[in-house]
Amino acid sequence: MENHLTTPDNIKQNTRPVSSNLDNNRIEIYIEEAEQINIKPRIGDALFIDLLEYVLSEDKTAFPAEYETLLNGGEYLTTLCGETRKKTFKGLLSALNYYVYARLVKHNDSNVTRFGFVQKDDEYSSRHDLKIKLAEEKDALTVADIYIADCIQYLKANAKNIPLFTVPGKVKNRLNITMIGD
Numbered sequence: 242m243e244n245h246l247t248t249p250d251n252i253k254q255n256t257r258p259v260s261s262n263l264d265n266n267r268i269e270i271y272i273e274e275a276e277q278i279n280i281k282p283r284i285g286d287a288l289f290i291d292l293l294e295y296v297l298s299e300d301k302t303a304f305p306a307e308y309e310t311l312l313n314g315g316e317y318l319t320t321l322c323g324e325t326r327k328k329t330f331k332g333l334l335s336a337l338n339y340y341v342y343a344r345l346v347k348h349n350d351s352n353v354t355r356f357g358f359v360q361k362d363d364e365y366s367s368r369h370d371l372k373i374k375l376a377e378e379k380d381a382l383t384v385a386d387i388y389i390a391d392c393i394q395y396l397k398a399n400a401k402n403i404p405l406f407t408v409p410g411k412v413k414n415r416l417n418i419t420m421i422g423d
Contacts (some may be wrong), residue, residue: 244283245272246280246296246312247337249259255335255380256342268341271348275340280333283389284396292333307402311395319398328398330391339385 249268252257281289292312295304312414314332318325396406 243269243273244293244297245269245276246292247272247334247341251334252338252341252345258336259345263345268345268403269342270335271341274344275337279340279385280308280387283393284333285405285407286397287319287407288403292359292403305402307399311392311403313401315399319394328391328394330395331388333389333392334389336385336392339375339388343378343381343385346381 248264250270252268252272253261253263276289280374284292291304292308295308302307305368310332312332312334314330314335316327316329319328320326322358371413396403397408400406
C-alpha cells in the first residue's frame with residue numbers, strides 16, 4: 242500500500258453515501274489517480290510531496306501550521322483592496338475525496354476479465370442508466386473543482402507561510418464534450 246493524502250475510509254465517510262463494503266483496493270487506485278491528475282498539478286510537486294510527509298509525520302511542528310487548515314479546511318483572513326475579509330473553505334482533502342468519488346461513480350461497476358470488459362450485475366442490484374451515472378460524476382467533479390479553487394485561494398492568501406506553493410499555469414482537468422441530440 243502506497244502512502245496517500247486520504248484513505249478509503251475517508252472516502253466512504255466524507256463524501257456522498259458510499260457502501261462500507263466497497264473494496265479498499267479499488268478505492269486506492271482512484272486515490273492515486275486523483276492525487277496525480279487532479280491535485281498535484283494544481284498545487285505543484287514540491288508542496289504535494291511536503292503534504293504527504295506532513296500527513297505521515299508524527300511531529301507536525303516541523304511543517305507550516307497552515308498545512309492543517311489547507312488539508313482540513315477552516316477560516317482565514319484575506320485582504321482585498323485594503324479591506325480584510327474572513328473566508329471559509331472545505332479543504333484539500335474534501336476536494337480530493339470528491340475527485341475520488343467521481344471516479345468511483347463512473348468506473349466502479351466495471352471490470353476487465355478474461356472474457357473482456359464487463360459490468361458487474363446480479364439479481365439483487367440494478368445499474369443506473371449511463372446518463373445518470375455521468376450526471377452524478379459531473380456533479381461530483383463540480384463540487385471537487387469548487388473545493389480545489391477555494392484551496393488555491395487559501396494558498397495564494399498564505400503564500401508567505403507556504404513557500405512551496407507556486408502558482409501553476411492554467412490546468413485543465415478534463416475535456417468537455419457536449420452531445421447534441423440523443
